[in-house]
């Protein structure tokens with residue numbers, strides 16, 4: 001007898017080893033996020049459903065965002081990146097909508113390597129360091145768009161952003177074919193701010209006083225007033241830049257202030273998210289303890305929108 005393995009067994013073992021190696025390779029290859037295919041393509045039905053079922057009280061937002069995002073993602077040859085400017089009172093869903101967009105384009109949603117969130121007070125807190133921030137931001141955008149043209153950049157607290165910082169990224173929002181060999185035309189830029197929030201509240205309040213339905217408010221009822229108020233707001237990072245007069249912003253998206261009934265909807269959704277059975281009594285109790293404005297009228301709009309609901313609910317459950 002010899003201890004050598006028969007050639008068939010050796011072959012079988014080598015084959016099995018190679019198969020295991022291949023499987024491991026494919027496993028990691030497919031798990032590694034890449035900038036094409038289903039990793040970075042729009043799920044239009046998903047976005048439509050999310051805007052319809054998960055976003056409350058924002059009929060204008062739902063319509064504009066769906067149109068803007070699908071139009072852009074379906075365009076094989078866009079002339080510029082998509083630039084959305086989301087405005088509104090606190091807690092009305094601006095960050096939330098950015099998250100819904102990210103989740104329906106990138107398989108990894110906000111966790112994707114191709115989605116970048118900047119918050120003015122966190123990432124660019126010191127005015128004295130503005131030159132350093134400018135260089136870093138421009139480098140970050142350039143580097144990431146070279147890796148993945150379908151990158152998304154979200155800028156929160158735009159109203160607190162230094163105007164020079166905004167000026168520094170302006171070329172990337174423009175109609176250039178490419179800048180130093182990099183094309184930015186597939187990228188998505190989303191700006192979030194409270195600027196113009198009061199103007200939006202005014203329009204919503206006028207409709208309410210006239211006894212008209214909130215759903216009758218159309219984009220055109222707000223858009224002009226909003227873009228003028230943003231433009232004239234000297235404390236907002238926007239006014240100083242030529243984003244507006246050069247028409248680099250594709251859509252100004254107004255978020256309406258949320259009413260009591262929307263707070264209830266947010267509360268019920270949050271209960272389910274936390275793994276509880278929806279209980280309207282609990283949510284109503286919580287919603288009644290929140291603050292509403294204007295005080296001199298019927299306290300129609302929630303001062304904090306739906307923002308504090310997640311933490312408040314814990315006290316009532």
Ligand SMILES: Nc1ncnc2c1ncn2[C@@H]1O[C@H](COP(=O)(O)OP(=O)(O)OP(=O)(O)O)[C@@H](O)[C@H]1O
Nearest residue numbers: 054055056089090091092093094095096266306307
């Ligand atoms: N219209 C909405 N529909 C459903 N949920 C909402 C809505 N608005 C806010 N929420 C809930 O409240 C949370 C906080 O809202 P979000 O952070 O999007 O507000 P925001 O408008 O970005 O506020 P801020 O201007 O203060 O940054 C969201 O994560 C979401 O759970």
